[in-house]
Amino acid sequence: MDENRYIQVILPLRLDWEPYYRVPEGMDVAMGERVKVLFARREYSGVVSCTGAVPTTAPDKILPIQSVESGLPRIGEKEIALWRDVAKYYLCSVGEVYKAAYPSLKIQSEETQARTRERLEARKERLREKILRARRDETRQRYREELEQLERGETTVGNGSFHPLSDTQNKALEGILKGFSAGKTVLLNGVTGSGKTEIYLELARRTLAEGRSVLYLVPEIALSRQLEMRVADAFPDVMVYHSAESGARRRDVADKVRSAPATLVLGTRSALFLPHRNLGLIIVDEEHDTSYKQDSPAPRYHARETAIMLGIRQGARVLLGSATPSLESLYNAEIGRFVKVDLKERFYTGDDAALMVVDTVAERRKNGMAGSFSLKLLAEIRRTLDEGGQTILLRARRSYAPAVQCTSCGHIRKCPHCNVSLSLHRHPDRLVCHYCGHSEPYDALCPDCGGALTALGAGTQKIEEELAAIFPEARIARLDSDTPEKDEAGIIRAFADGETDILIGTQMVTKGFDFSGLSLVAVIQADSILSLHDFRADERAIQLFEQFRGRSGRRGKKGLFVIQTREPDHHVFASLEGADECERLLDERRQFGYPPFTRIVQLIVKDPNEKRADFLSAQLAEKLRPVLPQGAVTGPYAPAVDRIAEQYIRHIRIMLPRDRQLTAHKEAVAACVSAFEKERKYTGHIVLDVDPA
Ligand code: ADP
Ligand code: ZN
Numbered sequence: 001m002d003e004n005r006y007i008q009v010i011l012p013l014r015l016d017w018e019p020y021y022r023v024p025e026g027m028d029v030a031m032g033e034r035v036k037v038l039f040a041r042r043e044y045s046g047v048v049s050c051t052g053a054v055p056t057t058a059p060d061k062i063l064p065i066q067s068v069e070s071g072l073p074r075i076g077e078k079e080i081a082l083w084r085d086v087a088k089y090y091l092c093s094v095g096e097v098y099k100a101a102y103p104s105l106k107i108q109s110e111e112t113q114a115r116t117r118e119r120l121e122a123r124k125e126r127l128r129e130k131i132l133r134a135r136r137d138e139t140r141q142r143y144r145e146e147l148e149q150l151e152r153g154e155t156t157v158g159n160g161s162f163h164p165l166s167d168t169q170n171k172a173l174e175g176i177l178k179g180f181s182a183g184k185t186v187l188l189n190g191v192t193g194s195g196k197t198e199i200y201l202e203l204a205r206r207t208l209a210e211g212r213s214v215l216y217l218v219p220e221i222a223l224s225r226q227l228e229m230r231v232a233d234a235f236p237d238v239m240v241y242h243s244a245e246s247g248a249r250r251r252d253v254a255d256k257v258r259s260a261p262a263t264l265v266l267g268t269r270s271a272l273f274l275p276h277r278n279l280g281l282i283i284v285d286e287e288h289d290t291s292y293k294q295d296s297p298a299p300r301y302h303a304r305e306t307a308i309m310l311g312i313r314q315g316a317r318v319l320l321g322s323a324t325p326s327l328e329s330l331y332n333a334e335i336g337r338f339v340k341v342d343l344k345e346r347f348y349t350g351d352d353a354a355l356m357v358v359d360t361v362a363e364r365r366k367n368g369m370a371g372s373f374s375l376k377l378l379a380e381i382r383r384t385l386d387e388g389g390q391t392i393l394l395r396a397r398r399s400y401a402p403a404v405q406c407t408s409c410g411h412i413r414k415c416p417h418c419n420v421s422l423s424l425h426r427h428p429d430r431l432v433c434h435y436c437g438h439s440e441p442y443d444a445l446c447p448d449c450g451g452a453l454t455a456l457g458a459g460t461q462k463i464e465e466e467l468a469a470i471f472p473e474a475r476i477a478r479l480d481s482d483t484p485e486k487d488e489a490g491i492i493r494a495f496a497d498g499e500t501d502i503l504i505g506t507q508m509v510t511k512g513f514d515f516s517g518l519s520l521v522a523v524i525q526a527d528s529i530l531s532l533h534d535f536r537a538d539e540r541a542i543q544l545f546e547q548f549r550g551r552s553g554r555r556g557k558k559g560l561f562v563i564q565t566r567e568p569d570h571h572v573f574a575s576l577e578g579a580d581e582c583e584r585l586l587d588e589r590r591q592f593g594y595p596p597f598t599r600i601v602q603l604i605v606k607d608p609n610e611k612r613a614d615f616l617s618a619q620l621a622e623k624l625r626p627v628l629p630q631g632a633v634t635g636p637y638a639p640a641v642d643r644i645a646e647q648y649i650r651h652i653r654i655m656l657p658r659d660r661q662l663t664a665h666k667e668a669v670a671a672c673v674s675a676f677e678k679e680r681k682y683t684g685h686i687v688l689d690v691d692p693a
Helices: 078-090 092-101 110-134 137-152 167-181 196-209 219-233 247-259 269-275 302-316 327-336 360-365 375-386 460-468 485-496 535-551 572-576 583-592 610-627 664-679
Strands: 006-010 020-022 032-041 042-051 185-190 213-217 239-241 263-267 279-285 317-322 338-343 355-358 388-396 401-408 423-425 430-432 439-441 453-456 478-480 502-505 516-522 560-565 598-607 633-637 647-657 685-689
Touching: 006 032, 006 092, 006 213, 032 263, 078 092, 078 269, 078 302, 078 685, 110 137, 110 423, 167 185, 167 196, 167 338, 167 633, 185 196, 185 327, 185 560, 196 213, 196 219, 196 279, 196 317, 213 302, 219 263, 219 338, 219 485, 239 247, 269 302, 279 302, 327 338, 327 583, 338 360, 355 360, 355 572, 360 478, 360 535, 375 516, 375 560, 388 647, 460 502, 516 535, 535 560, 535 583, 560 572, 572 583, 598 610, 598 664, 610 633, 610 647, 610 664, 647 664, 664 685
Parallel strands: 185 317, 185 338, 213 263, 213 279, 239 263, 279 317, 355 560, 388 502, 388 516, 478 502, 516 560
Antiparallel strands: 006 020, 006 042, 032 042, 401 453, 423 430, 430 439, 598 647, 598 685, 633 647
16 A cells, blocks of 8 residues: 555644554645544544655555635744744644634635635725715825735735834844844833834834734733734734734735735734734733633643744744743843843833822821722822823722622622632622622622622722712713723723723733823722732732733823732832832742742643542642652642532642753653543533643
């Protein structure tokens, strides 16, 4: 038999091998093509990863492929190489990365191409109409140029408006270019308002002028929306890409990236898996942001690490930017793996917002509190309103109240499926679980004893209500994940345009936005941010507070940053007062052997049966201990929320030294888990998370 007729195929599954298939006479396949195949009696669309394979499986066990999906673009070798890098690092299967990279495979190829053509024709038609109807010559000319470009199948790059860089910015730019010439990833550590974005745009302009593509990553969609307008001023052809865009739109972007000579994509982490070619620059803005880490499903990748892998595969330079870099990146700069460039000066001269820490325990004793607010903060809000300035309030919990309790029996209402209290949401009144989404009507009566239920604490909704009662004339808006997605952009725009006086929200409001009228920012109940049970809690809190503080006083006016807390002496606040906490935090991590000095692989065992979760996670831990360095394995233990959506959860934490054996150790973990799953017929219960957030 002709051995050239065998191929290997990547399937969108958690498989640690790539199955063999036979290519029937009369069919032809090439690397990177997609083929329809049967696996375990189900049909999949797989990617040809090897042609002319020599099967290790018995030939009579090898199935023929069903068909070749000829209309689909071929997947490049570099793309597959990146999938392999990601799979190896994050201990998942290549197929799982493939599945993440090509999420909507069901659409038939010819159909897709026909639709793309249709859309293009429709767009041209609209432009022709606009040209006829345009009143002004300039407008007509612009439409005409756009149409000509479409007809030539071109995209233009960078003919928009740019700001010339300041001397300080130019010096930073030089430093970045020097780092790039040395072949290093560069970390741009620039205070908020220092003009990092302008530097990104200048670098993008240069890269595109060289005829190479640019990928500009942001942690969240909400941020990409505001940035989009700014980037589009400089690059009218910027393409925005994130997983909430329609499938058709995403395919459009993928087609352009694949075929246009040089493109600029502004996107969230999933844009890393576009069919890049000719990539010259990857920008990872706000590199410290935890939204860059994918929680679930696999691949549980971090955009920063993956950007570096992509950069290597593409020969692209990688620029990480942040006002509050991750300890991970600072450490990488310290050991010379990255080059760090500092930008300490704000573009519009001005200092950081002044800090005022309010001790809520002491204030309450002195009658200095009104509901969730200290009188001190209320005075500042009043003053800001009077001066025509704007305020943002951060409360890290959405809902009206994080819990409800019975006033007679003390019972706290819990989710029937999870080990967490239910949050009260008003208008309409409902109890909602923030973990599994369970929701039930709320009638303020205890189901156990019929007593009256009362709300415990205050979430964003309650804060909004209290505030509206105190400042009835103020225009108040709220932004959290209860905000319908379609309203988000409008709320942000209204605040940016000064149509809203006070914005209340969760972490969403602390990031990236450039609001010129904002002069007061305040944290209500900072304690919920300080008390996270995690060795990264301090790092996270400092980053969050610094980011938030940077929102205010951006146009030379001095802003004010108020923090309400029960723990005014917490050392996190020392960092906000100017103390350099990074060294202290790094020392602490070194001393306790935490990342960045080690790597964590977290195993998560989930089982609807509590005893089995305990028993099997304990067995798994015992199996792992002998194959790993002494003391590397801790657990199993129950996390703070130990039951979610009917599944009991146990964690096993593995801390591995960052030495030459790291990869081998990680592979040993994966092999051990996989053997355990087979031995115990326990597939689907164990999750591996490398570098958990
Ligand atoms: P960062 O990204 O570091 O927070 P930005 O790039 O948003 O800072 O810059 C802060 C403000 O300063 C923005 O309003 C920006 O338009 C302005 N700015 C920065 N650099 C320049 C420049 N070279 N010329 C004009 N305006 C600038
Ligand atoms: Zn629940």
